[in-house]
Amino acid sequence: MSRPEPRTLAIVAVCLALVAGAVVVLSSLRPQPSITVLANWSGDNEALFRTSVIAPFEKKYGVHVIYQGTTAESQVLKADVEAGTPPDIVVLPGPGELADYARMGKLQPVEDLVDQRGYSQGRQTWMSRLDVGGGGSHNYWFPLKTDLKSIVWHPSSVPGDRLTAAKTASRDWCLGMGSDATSGWPATDWIEDILLQQSGWQVYQQWATGRIRWQDPHVEQAWRTWQQMVGAGQNAQTERALRNDYSAASAGVTANPPICRLEHQASFIRTDPPWRNGKGDFVASAQLIPHARPSRTWEVSGDLAAMFRRTTGTADFVRYLASKDTQQTWSLQQHGFSADTDVPVSAYGGDQTTHKLAETLRDSTAVHCFDGSDAMPPAMRDAFVQAALTFLARPDTLATQLGTLDAVQRSQPKTTWLQSVCDRT
Template identity: 30%
Template sequence: MKRVRWLVVLAIMAMIVVACGGGGGTAEKAKVNVFGAFSGTEAQAVQSVIDDKINNADKDYTATYEGSDSFEEQIKIRVDGGNPPDIALYPQPGSVIEMAKAGKAIALEDLGFDMSALEATFGKYLLSLGEYNGKHYGLPTNTNLKSLVWYPEPAFTDAGYTVPKTWDEMITLSNKMVADGNTPWCIGFGSDAATGWTGTDWIEDIMLRTAGPDLYDQWVTHKLPFESPEVKRAFELLGDVTFTPGYVLGGAEQIPAIDFRDAPDPMFNSPPSCFMHRQASFITQFFDAADGRTLVAGKDYNVFAFPDIDPGKKGALIAGELGAVFADRPEVREFLNDFISTDVQCAQGGTDAGRISPNVNVGPDCYKDSITGTAAGAIVAALKIDGARFDASDLMPSVVGSGSFWTGMIDYMQGGPSSLDKVLKDIDDSWPSS
């Protein structure tokens, strides 16, 4: 009798175990955490795509994106403190290389990626940005075209202004605007802990159009120092815009205090408080009209390519993100494959985030408006002829690229033309010796 009772007890216990642990449908899914520099509308848009395409799909994991305006500081704290995210989306490829050198990041090859397949998807140039000692540590997840100047419509056309094709034409147009009683430019370098980066973009665009891609590459590695005549000239040309009286809303000294996300908004006042704003393709997500109306591409605003300066010197300035991986788990590898897929990347293009996919299989029809689709096509075309160059400051050692170069732009705006020699020397002096 006792034996029968024990058999009954064991049978009941077995059923309890099966009920509690045997059913896969109630098991908690694995989690993947992703950390990056973009926040606000862009972060919400990306998370919504992740939710739709991954978290609400039949996957064995869920993923959560966390953005920080102080990414550059916070990622160092987390990695150095032994608490890195599973994946970090770095705007600065130079920082990815630093993580690889420190042995913190995991190579894509070691995660099982087929590099020939990745090259077919992204091209060699973008993958090379995260290459160290023959292995690749950065997975392209986003790009944007930086060589753009935005203007308000129909006010721009109604005023009789025409799109300039050269730098000299742009300066002539700026002079005409001032003569008409208008302010040509809205410029803002403010970006919390990253204040100054938008100024470096101006220098980079000018360098491509004056020094050309080859010298640009030498500048990135400090073979061409900041105190060289070529780089100094780029700063001086920027100064021709920022220091000319009447050119910039608020004047040069106020540029570092104006947040880059707010800088274009005065274009949409009635009448416009400025008529031109140089910024990358992503900026449309921050366009905000004072009367609260929804701004429509091609109707309320338009764009022209940053103009040529010297004959024969051309290039497209691009930026974006490289995903660096700090955890080798099945769900992390699966997320990376899902996130870079044509389906997920196309879905991101259709949001308000202004994100452009580095995946060459993502066509122009994926994008919300024709302006973004055209920018995406321009990036692909530039990559095919080796005319695209990544943001130089993002490729430089972080102590320079997200340090002294940023602060140098602030010092230059606040110190004026006479401060330039010291600004350039200070940046050169900050370059690490090894």
């Protein structure tokens, strides 16, 4: 075989260089894989999610995350699904709404992507299983973050006897019903919690799963108790509540003179100015609700992640979100708590109030029940919100409101309700 001429070698070398350069150019032109995520976080919360969760994922997996944050999440999601363009991943507060999509065949199971050992405590609350097609039951969501309800916030300086007097002192309550497209949920939180504390988790679970009527005496008593506690129908109280956004309600605590001293609100409110830096504390709402049972029963809520489309990228993202490391990082950055018991309480820093909230959320001897309206079918949830706002302004319409809610309940097929909302059966 003859040896190649130097000129031939030079030509070959140039060709190889050109091919290599073309490969680099083609690689740079190849579109980066991407996934879409819809959630209700905006502003500071969106910025935290992008920097502490999304950015590390993109760097590690080379997958671009297109995030959309909106307070009108349910409406946006419904429109996207109807248009055939749902997000790949959605984070919703309502298992009832997610169950609807699962029964439509829109959601993908996630149990193989989530290490359920850490989530096993309270699994019936956080990770309900559904059998939507006769192919066995599956988990279609997992809790990205959780919060404790059934609590009342107060300035640390308020004495115990003043807290007790608040059972009938409606002027003491900080009230705000506004929340953009989801206005009214603070009202349903009140009624749900009163029912839970007065009648126990068994009655609460029957009600939240559509097995007892809205005109049941236990349920009616809860509405009447709320009327008594917050002064429903009293012009000044009602106008203030309907005018205020929930996020501004506690501003009355630091007014001069104070407008209010107590707030029935979930654990996330602790980061608001009046309750921040140890100036606020909380008690179990059962201590202030008239005729409450002496039991450790808590209403809880959560932001639940679900998957509409399964690809390598979406599976990696769900697995990443559910991992201990991400749960711990996210817990350090925002105001919620991880449901993963493998995340230590120390992850929340050294604040005693925050530790107490985290420990209550994972107390295996207590009963935890998911937010009732969030667990209901969307049509039932929306009707409940509207009825609660109307009742706040016009408590004399209660019989009409409950009758309407019973009619909506009858219109919902039994298959649209969750079977359990509490971590007891």
